[in-house]
Amino acid sequence: MENGKQGGNSLADEVLTVVAVIPRGKVATYGQIADLAGHPGASRSVGRALQTGHHRADFPRHRVVNSSGRTAPGWGAQRDLLEAEGVTFKENGCVDMAKHAWSGPSGT
DNA sequence: AGACTGACGATCC
DNA sequence: GGGATCGCCAGTC
Numbered sequence: 001m002e003n004g005k006q007g008g009n010s011l012a013d014e015v016l017t018v019v020a021v022i023p024r025g026k027v028a029t030y031g032q033i034a035d036l037a038g039h040p041g042a043s044r045s046v047g048r049a050l051q052t053g054h055h056r057a058d059f060p061r062h063r064v065v066n067s068s069g070r071t072a073p074g075w076g077a078q079r080d081l082l083e084a085e086g087v088t089f090k091e092n093g094c095v096d097m098a099k100h101a102w103s104g105p106s107g108t
Numbered sequence: 109a110g111a112c113t114g115a116c117g118a119t120c121c
Numbered sequence: 122g123g124g125a126t127c128g129c130c131a132g133t134c
Contacts, residue, residue, distance in 0.1 A: 011131060030116055034130085045131035047115035052132075064115080072115035 011039045012049030019050070021105050022063045025086040027095050028102040029067050036104065047072070063102075069095040 009017075014037035022028050030043040039045065050061045062081040065071055070093070071078040079089060088096045 031118095034116090039130070041117085042130045043116040044114060044129070045116095048113090048132055049115095051115055061115090066116055067118085068116095070115095075115070078115090 026102040069097040
């Protein structure tokens with residue numbers, strides 16, 4: 001059951017899969033990814049999974065922001081990457097979640 | 109095996 | 122609405 005999409009993957013591995021399905025020009029929160037990954041509440045581990053688990057260079061990890069729409073600290077390039085995809089930022093430096101909040105894999 | 113840390117979230121002021 | 126504090130989960134040392 002459970003088809004062959006997964007197979008005993010750890011949180012980090014599923015997180016990568018979830019983030020990979022985020023459409024361009026959209027952004028998702030760590031909590032949302034954690035939930036989709038099957039680990040609700042593990043938002044903290046999600047961030048670490050992306051930080052330490054940077055496997056692919058084409059991986060859209062810059063589409064992952066916190067609940068405030070804030071980009072990752074110490075990562076100034078994230079904002080530039082999102083703007084390049086059409087994502088707009090506010091003066092306070094937060095992503096316009098009101099327009100770019102990802103609805104999930106079912107809300108494409 | 110155990111303890112600390114951390115790219116967060118929610119709640120309180 | 123913004124800022125600060127506590128709590129939760131899993132990974133890394």
